[in-house]
Amino acid sequence: MTTPLIAAAVPPMIVVAHGSRDPRSARAVAAAVAAIRGARPDLDVRLCFLDLSAPSVDQVVDAVAAEGHSSAVVVPLLLGSAFHARVDLPGLLAAARRRHPGLDLVQADVLGDDDRLVSAVRDRVRDAGVALDDPRVGVVLAAVGSSRPDANERTAAIGPRLHAGTAWAGVEVCFATTDPTVAQAISRLRERGARSIVVAPWFLAPGLLTDRVDRAVEALAADAERADVIGDHPLLVEVVLDRYRAGLRTLAADRAAA
Structure with a gap:
């Protein structure tokens, strides 16, 4: 079967979550990704996990490459820039680039301690x-x-x-x-x-x-x-989309410099 060519000009967003043995975690992350898709129905948003949950980063990146995409922005759904963001994920993406030399992958910044996430926590306290x-x-x-x-x-x-x-x-x-x-x-x-x-x-x-x-x-x-976890709070969605847009700018700059 021939894989159809991808005509979409907008690079997909690959959201990378930590992963957990607890099924509640995957459900909460899936709800957050559903909210991102709801805010940007024009955007191809893929979810994957670093560990313990499926699909893996490799599986999603390989699928994006197989479908003919030339680039993607990888957004870590992580609050801190610890081992997973600094070592684990960059290593996985470096290996993916070697497997798929025609696929430009940009890793966006972690969510961090963005003021909007602090506001989201305050909202969760008030919601309680x-x-x-x-x-x-x-x-x-x-x-x-x-x-x-x-x-x-x-x-x-x-x-x-x-x-x-x-x-x-x-x-x-x-x-x-x-x-x-x-x-x-x-x-x-x-x-x-x-x-x-x-x-x-x-x-x-x-x-x-x-x-x-x-x-x-x-x-x-x-x-x-x-109070509840941050979860699918609208301000989380804003931060994720900002990280994606910053990744797009990095893609454009990299291509201009090439």
Whole structure:
């Protein structure tokens, strides 16, 4: 069977998520990608995973090449520039370029700590029924954590930004895999006068680590409120599309320089 030639001038977006053994994670990521497709129905958006979920990066890139595309923008659906963004994904894309020398692949920036994502987390807290002007509220911003202190420092800096524009007693950042812990964050909030604890995940999707955080919170503050993950929030969609557009500019610049 002959593969049809691709006439579309707009390069596909390949969204690369982390992957998880927890099926809730894949469902949340799929919902976010569906929201991206809804915002840009003209755009070919493909989802793949780095690990533990299917399809893989190799499978999706190979399919894009087989369909005759000459370029694609790869957008990491990752909050931090850790191993997966700095080493793992670039290595996979370098191997893909060797397999498909006629396919230009540009890796866009990670989502990072974009202000819009901080606003999305604030919205998730408000969606949980928490008033922004309630001074009794203390928010635990729970993130993954990294072996790199500088990465944890950048994440810790999100706390004051989430607190801005609210009357909350405070926002304390904790990590699922390193210090400060959930217990430390809750203790600090109570010292600052918080009487109501709210957990706000700095996670795109639920999974084993968000469950770990929830168990720790349950043991210390059983009546704590839980905000949802960022998920398919419209501001996430905006950030992803901005990363794609930046990737298109890089493609154009690379071709102009060639």
